Amino acid sequence: MIGAKIRSLRKRRGLTLTQLSELAGVAKSYLSSIERGIQNNPSIQFLEKVSIILDVSVEQFWQPVHEADMRPPKLDREWQELIREAIRSGLTKKQFREYMEFTKWKKNRGGF
Numbered sequence: 310m311i312g313a314k315i316r317s318l319r320k321r322r323g324l325t326l327t328q329l330s331e332l333a334g335v336a337k338s339y340l341s342s343i344e345r346g347i348q349n350n351p352s353i354q355f356l357e358k359v360s361i362i363l364d365v366s367v368e369q370f371w372q373p374v375h376e377a378d379m380r381p382p383k384l385d386r387e388w389q390e391l392i393r394e395a396i397r398s399g400l401t402k403k404q405f406r407e408y409m410e411f412t413k414w415k416k417n418r419g420g421f
Contacts, residue, residue, distance in 0.1 A: 311370045316344040318363045333358040
């Protein structure tokens with residue numbers, strides 16, 4: 310159940326297995342075995358690392374997978390305009406990802 314939840318959240322955020330493993334700093338093979346249900350008892354450290362990247366609480370991994378988890382989130386008009394503005398200003402996907410990771414890191418250190 311936890312593995313299915315991680316997979317659905319990962320896909321919903323448009324991340325590959327490799328991307329999530331690299332961003333979270335976990336072994337790709339271990340992540341894959343969790344998602345496929347081969348490993349059913351992931352460590353809390355693993356779950357914390359993955360939850361940070363997926364921007365969810367660890368507790369959400371125990372909630373049932375719903376159809377809504379499988380669909381990409383809809384962007385409201387404000388998000389759409391922010392994205393357009395970022396593209397027009399020359400912001401690259403890589404720069405945006407780096408900014409998001411910095412923001413998550415700072416948030417987890419109590420900086421926000």
